[in-house]
Amino acid sequence: MPGKGRTRCxxxxxxxxxxxxxxxxTPVDAKETVSAAGLVIxxxxxxxxxxxxxxxDISRPRVPGDADRETAAAVMGGITCFIPYLLATDPFEAxxxxxxxxxxxxxxxxxxxxxxxxxxxxxxxxxxxAEDMGAPTFKIFxxxxxxxxxxxxxxDIDDAFLFRLCELAAAxxxxxxxxxENIEVxxxxxxxxxxxxxxLTDLALWNASRPPFVEAxxxxxxxxxxxxxxxxxxxxxxxxxxxxxxxxMHRARGAEVYFETCPHYLTHDVTWDGGKMGKIxxxxxxxxxxxxxxxxxxxxxxxxxxxxxxxxDISSKAADIWGASPGCPGLETMLPVLLxxxxxxxxxxxERIAELTSTNPARLMGLDHAKGAIAPGMDAxxxxxxxxxxxxxxxxxxxxxxxxxxxxxxRFKGAIRHTLVRGQxxxxxxxxxxxxxxxxxxxxxxLSSKGRPA
Numbered sequence: 001m002p003g004k005g006r007t008r009c010x011x012x013x014x015x016x017x018x019x020x021x022x023x024x025x026t027p028v029d030a031k032e033t034v035s036a037a038g039l040v041i042x043x044x045x046x047x048x049x050x051x052x053x054x055x056x057d058i059s060r061p062r063v064p065g066d067a068d069r070e071t072a073a074a075v076m077g078g079i080t081c082f083i084p085y086l087l088a089t090d091p092f093e094a095x096x097x098x099x100x101x102x103x104x105x106x107x108x109x110x111x112x113x114x115x116x117x118x119x120x121x122x123x124x125x126x127x128x129x130a131e132d133m134g135a136p137t138f139k140i141f142x143x144x145x146x147x148x149x150x151x152x153x154x155x156d157i158d159d160a161f162l163f164r165l166c167e168l169a170a171a172x173x174x175x176x177x178x179x180x181e182n183i184e185v186x187x188x189x190x191x192x193x194x195x196x197x198x199x200l201t202d203l204a205l206w207n208a209s210r211p212p213f214v215e216a217x218x219x220x221x222x223x224x225x226x227x228x229x230x231x232x233x234x235x236x237x238x239x240x241x242x243x244x245x246x247x248x249m250h251r252a253r254g255a256e257v258y259f260e261t262c263p264h265y266l267t268h269d270v271t272w273d274g275g276k277m278g279k280i281x282x283x284x285x286x287x288x289x290x291x292x293x294x295x296x297x298x299x300x301x302x303x304x305x306x307x308x309x310x311x312x313d314i315s316s317k318a319a320d321i322w323g324a325s326p327g328c329p330g331l332e333t334m335l336p337v338l339l340x341x342x343x344x345x346x347x348x349x350x351e352r353i354a355e356l357t358s359t360n361p362a363r364l365m366g367l368d369h370a371k372g373a374i375a376p377g378m379d380a381x382x383x384x385x386x387x388x389x390x391x392x393x394x395x396x397x398x399x400x401x402x403x404x405x406x407x408x409x410x411r412f413k414g415a416i417r418h419t420l421v422r423g424q425x426x427x428x429x430x431x432x433x434x435x436x437x438x439x440x441x442x443x444x445x446x447l448s449s450k451g452r453p454a
Contacts, residue, residue, distance in 0.1 A: 040350065126172060388414075
């Protein structure tokens with residue numbers, strides 16, 4: 001709980017919100033009493049970075065079943081709210097009501113949306129998106145140059161487009177979320193490696209084609225431009241020591257910049273034997289990068305964890321390393337990874353895990369009026385965890401429509417027993433609750449200017 005940490009207590013819930021935090025055994029007139037004996041109750045996790053699509057298309061959900069399946073995966077992992085990236089070339093006003101309706105019809109958890117800004121019409125719409133539609137966070141693919149964006153159906157942009165987006169975000173209470181890669185340099189390295197792979201394995205080859213300095217260059221460039229425009233910047237999927245440290249240099253010089261990393265960069269590197277299954281953008285890095293990211297989690301430099309969940313199925317990895325689709329699923333394993341490799345493995349405190357997965361994303365993404373803390377008046381969103389339960393993830397257990405996981409065969413310590421969204425069970429005793437389908441609601445967001453915690 002805020003300011004208290006791990007506390008023995010009873011929670012009173014009414015109308016989907018926390019009514020009170022009570023001394024254990026306090027008599028109350030309740031319709032139902034649920035025992036959490038032996039469990040730790042964490043504030044429900046908020047995933048600030050994923051792609052909710054339809055089949056191989058990651059742009060948007062098309063039918064309620066898309067939201068049903070991926071939010072089912074989310075509640076298996078203790079996630080009670082998420083914010084997918086919405087991808088389109090149309091102005092978002094033209095599709096937004098339909099997207100929200102489809103998502104609400106299937107969702108088991110609450111959700112927001114980020115908009116990916118790629119066209120002049122979308123750029124012009126930023127004030128409306130932030131102020132009227134409750135979507136004040138904007139992704140930009142810095143690597144969409146020279147036709148690189150065609151894979152996602154997006155046009156080219158440049159640094160002037162990025163700067164204009166930062167100006168508009170600054171003027172209208174928004175925040176910019178860059179995908180940072182210097183793609184022109186990556187093309188040079190790719191072409192050399194295609195001609196001579198130097199005997200590198202698939203994952204080492206992919207990392208060598210988009211090495212850390214390609215990411216770091218774009219991080220420092222976007223951070224500096226955002227600072228000049230007066231906009232906060234949220235750097236997604238930080239994967240390398242170099243990118244983090246160059247971004248931190250700008251933070252030390254006054255830039256308002258926040259850092260997200262992903263579980264796969266904390267647990268996997270180029271030596272993993274899964275090959276093409278681990279092709280991700282940015283790539284999996286070296287062991288030293290993993291260690292530096294863990295240090296950033298432990299010492300407070302990194303602000304949030306996002307899954308960058310992509311639910312294309314395993315057939316998307318059929319081509320060689322150059323042609324295989326990038327991305328992997330991760331909704332079901334975000335909290336279990338932090339409990340296993342963080343809490344048990346490295347002494348990452350439960351309080352810090354709650355900050356990374358709930359409090360900080362709620363604050364940074366404009367959800368902290370209702371989510372991110374166990375406190376009176378807040379939504380009763382909980383992940384109830386058995387810290388000592390051990391289990392192994394097998395492919396047949398994967399709930400996401402991706403149907404596979406890079407964590408297959410991993411032994412976890414720490415299991416999600418129950419997930420509650422606004423006081424209702426979406427997961428109970430490890431079982432999905434059919435009654436939760438269609439109960440998720442769109443969350444309008446408005447950013448505050450609180451800055452980073454001291």
